[in-house]
Amino acid sequence: MKTASWWHGAVIYQVYPRSFRDTNGDGVGDLPGIVEKLDYIASLGVDAIWISPFFKSPMADFGYDIADYRDVDPLFGTIEDFDRVLAKAHSLGIKVMIDQVLSHTSIEHAWFQESRESRDNAKADWYVWADARDDGTPPNNWLSIFGGVAWQWEPRREQYYLHNFLTSQPDLNFHCDDVRAATLDNVAFWLDRGVDGLRLDAINFCYHDAQLRDNPPKPPHLRVGRGFSADNPYAYQYHYYNNTQPETLGFMEELRGLMDRYPDVAALGEFSSEDSLATMAEYVGDQRLHMGYSFELLTDDFSVDYIRGTVENLESKMPHGWPCWAISNHDVERAVSRWGGDEASDALAAQLVALVCSLRGSVCLYQGEELGLTEAEVPFEALQDPYGISFWPNFKGRDGCRTPLPWSDAPNTGFSDGTPWLPIPSEHRARSVQAQETDPNSVLNTTRRFLRWRKTLPALVHGDIAFLDTREPVLAFTRGNGDDRLLVVFNLSTTAVDWPLPASTFPEGRPPTALDDHGLLTGKVVGGELKLPGRGVYFARLG
Structure with a gap:
């Protein structure tokens, strides 16, 4: 078996910084908290960390609405704190991947602030602007994942702008050469700083149909949500035109060309499309992205037929590309609850880690999977997620998988000396790191043992x-x-x-x-x- 790059078969531990470890008592996790707990991460036997966004942001979508791609939000610390994360991780033999949210920005980004002012300024074409129809309604029928139409009126320009997510997350116009160049410059900033890889959020949303054609309706029996609520109107359409456009492949090749100038770095793309596995197969390859993952194993279907069918489907479409599998992340109900229901147990939690780590590909483990954390019940009055607030009570949003990591039996489970930004469920206290450390058969220690054992078997990592x-x-x-x-x-x-x-x-x-x-x-x-x-x-x- 030839020597593979570090990411080939790697286990990547996702750190959601808001909920990882708070060191300054404001109730929100931060970069110094990651530095403090990197020894713990190393003890798991993982190969890399992926850090969810920590960039300057108004936090309307908790960091996935970026106001400055090159600066750390004061909520999380400073750029020097990030350098400390990078240095310590590397000293422990851990690679560092960071989220890059390229398809859209915050409305507070300087680019948008300039673009919205007029139709003839230097950044007038940097976002997706369109005139109203004759009756004043939006230019087409595109919908936002977070509910409602995907267009917002801007009185300064007397035009609508496109937002595939929140109204405060305007979409960049990748048909504009300057946008692509500026985006690649921002990516290069972090590669120059020494990061080992990028997790590319919603990367197939970079381009839109330049003709702004209407999306066709989807029959009721096919309205199945992947990565969004199934009763969301977004499921009522085939999303042929507001994402996954042919031009995106050219940009993937530009991005790969940039990354190939750096030694042994990797790009992991996240895909959500009408056929996410086909999209992954198209976007991943020698001249495009190194790895890809979708929401296919983040659904409610925990069956032999579904798991086998999903993996075989991708294998048939992408025989030479490299997948990355995940069964939990910051957007979906935790797997031990989603797949275990009333039968959730430590045995299931440990088995799920082993299962996802035994498939062909790399793996993303979400913080707390190694503890067997269940989905938290967050009451409406404590919700933070705008997605859940909009769709309550049919869909409770993403807060239940984002509650802070329990470290000990100290107040607030050792996560913070202040009031945590989300309530920590009492049942998580019994699953804290401290509670599991001394039990050789705990989910935590079983995960450690399995991940170290896996590394001794090249067939399981690369075969x-x-x-x-x-x-x-x-x-x-x-x-x-x-x-x-x-x-x-x-x-x-x-x-x-x-x-x-x-x-x-x-x-x-x-x-x-x-x-x-x-x-x-x-x-x-x-x-x-x-x-x-x-x-x-x-x-x-x-x-």
């Missing part, structure tokens, strides 16, 4: 994947190449099951050699049959 025919609830596949092949099996249920091992697992008549030093509930082969406990796993070497 190909091939699924075996099974029935619910048994998910089985092989990983590896040539003679270095592993059998990987998961029982997705809480009930013990028996699975007859297929003949393909007995090359030359030799049974598989069990590998059981991973720390999870493991199965055993008895008379050619694999006996798996509830939430059990089985890893074995073939041949």
Whole structure:
């Protein structure tokens, strides 16, 4: 197996800084808090961190509305604090990826402040402006993910501007050469500073249809939400024209050209489109992005058929590209609650980490997955997420997965000496880092053991994947190449099951050699049959 770049098969730990660790008592996590806890992150055995936005912002969307791409918001610290994060992470052998939100800015960005003033200023074409229809209504039927029309009237120009997200997040016009050049300059600023990679938020939203054609309606039975509420009017359309335009591929190649000037850096694109897997396959490759991930495993469907179908679908479309899988992040209900429901347990939490880390690709683990954190119930009066406030009560927003990380049994679980920006549920206190440190079988220590064990198996980190025919609830596949092949099996249920091992697992008549030093509930082969406990796993070497 040839030597791969650091990101190939890497486990990337997502840090949501607002909720990670607060060091100044204002109730919001900060960059010094990341510095303080980097030793903890290193103890997990991950390869890199991805830090969600910490740039200057009015925080309408908690940092995903950027007012200055090159400065740190005082809420999080200073640029020198970021340099300390970078230096300490590198000293611990951890790579650092940062979020880049390129498709839109905040209305408080200097570019927009100038662009909105007139139709003939130097940045007049830097955003997506359009005249009203004859009756004064918006120029087309495009909708915002966060609810309502995707157009906002600007009286200074007497035009509408496009916003695919909040009204305070105007979309940049990537058809403008100056916009692309300025965007690449901002990216270069952070690459020059020494970051190892970029997580590109909603990257397929950079371009819009220059003709502003209406999106066609979607039949009711196809209105399925991925990354947004299924009852959101946004699901009523095929989004053929407000994102994922052909011109974006050219910009991906420009971006890759810039990144290729830096040694061993990586770009991870986030995709949400009508066919996110096809979009990922198109955007990822030697001349485009290094990796991509979508919301396909961030849905409610926790079944063998769905997981296998999703992975095989991507494999067929992107045989030479490299995926990055995630089952939790800052935008969706935590996986242990979403997939476990009333049956959520430590065994499920540990199994889910093992499952996502056993697929072909790199992995994003969201802070708290290593603790088995459940989704928090946040009452309406404590909500912060504008998305949840708009769609309450049918959709409660994203606050439930964003509550602060519990560190100890101290007040506010050691997250802050002040009042946390979101309430910390009492059930998370029992799952704090301190509570789990001394238990060798805790989710935390099982995660540590598994991630270190995974690194000893090149087939599991870099190998190909091939699924075996099974029935619910048994998910089985092989990983590896040539003679270095592993059998990987998961029982997705809480009930013990028996699975007859297929003949393909007995090359030359030799049974598989069990590998059981991973720390999870493991199965055993008895008379050619694999006996798996509830939430059990089985890893074995073939041949």
